Amino acid sequence: MFRRLDEKGATLLLKVDGQEIRARDGDTVAAALLAAGIKHIRTTPVSGKPRAPYCLMGVCFDCLVTIDGVGSRQACLVPVREGMSVETQQGKREAGR
């Protein structure tokens, strides 16, 4: 769906559900996920419908992911770091993990 104008700078490595993807310094997690071709990053807790990053500016809360073990973080507000671990969220989170 999205293509980087310049692939050369995408040198950081992060893991999404255990799979490595490349991102560029300065990307948000949401931008990195979209650029990696990941279309749905969660399903909703009540109806189970798929969701993707939408507003990209912190207001819609549709891009919630687990980052380094902390759940329901807004992927569009968190810059990527080398070695970051991202997990997509399916339905309701489990308390205690």
Added chain:
Amino acid sequence: MVASGYDVAVVGGGLVGIATAWGLAREGCRVVVLDEGDRAVRASRGNFALVWVQSKGLGLAPYAGWTIRSSNAWRGFSDLLKQETGLDVSFQRPGGFHLALSEKELEARADAVRRLHAQPGIVDYKTEILGHAEVKKMLPDIGPEVVGGSYCALDGHVNSLRLFRTLHTALNARGVSYRPSHRVENIAKEGGEFRLSTTGGEVRAGRVALAAGNANMRLAPMVGLEAPMKPERGQIVVTERVQPFLHYPMSAVRQTDEGTVMIGDSKEESIDPAGLRLGIAATEAERAVRRFPLLANVNVVRTWSAIRVMTKDGFPIYDESETHPGAFVLCCHSGVTLCANHALTVAPMIARGALDKALVAPFSARRFHVPAAG
């Protein structure tokens, strides 16, 4: 502008008002509900949604029986609403806990339960005091600091916001006229009917049922009734939705049918918004994590404070006016728990034009006239 032709005007569009209005409509009454605007305090939007029996009635034994009557009627009530609207208010009655975080708290609870059940004329039901191991069998995720708790099989909960929506849907389907922005300023009885002056114009009805929560204090004297109230503030912490892990409602923690965890049982005498401090919500959250340590990494999505409708002694008030026949007042703290009673027991009394003394005489405001012991 005058609106007339109503058998009953219900003053108050909260849970007590709309449950009563629905019950009246079922009895064939033409009903108008007069609600304030969004500047009203809206206690019904901020409640904790328990249908709760244990601990009710210490100091007024008939309140325990009245509560159990509603708790027992709740299943049928929610079925009726579902038949009419197709909406499920998620009434569940697995029994409920009150958890103690110290031996002292547990002993205080056990003592309150003993005193409640030792009252003359109290209805017979069971509240068990359980130790840590027994509680853990039913609530495996309790923390080591939970020394035990009380359990009553009659306790339950609902989705109270959906209950609100469901009752409004049912009212609409039954042709009840719901009128927001109709704050009642004055009530007079003229020519055999009540004339209610409101910010939205005059409304006339054969009978009037005051169900305006704490505002009943202002309205009741207009029709020769009284409603001594003592509003109280509570604060609630709300988490994101998580997988179901709390299969029983508790007095300070519950998980809704959609996964949200609600936390909070605070009571403040001050209801001044300027006095609102985060310390209370923080303490509630801290105690919830001690009860269920796995809540520690669950995100809080909002907190709110709401005003509890509370009579001076905490027990309900149901009265009919002697000076203004046809005027009734309904006040209570537990608008969710007693919803089934208001819809299925009290509303038919108002439709018949007289309260059934055998059921509600103990809840007359006349009890406040007993001289205080020196």
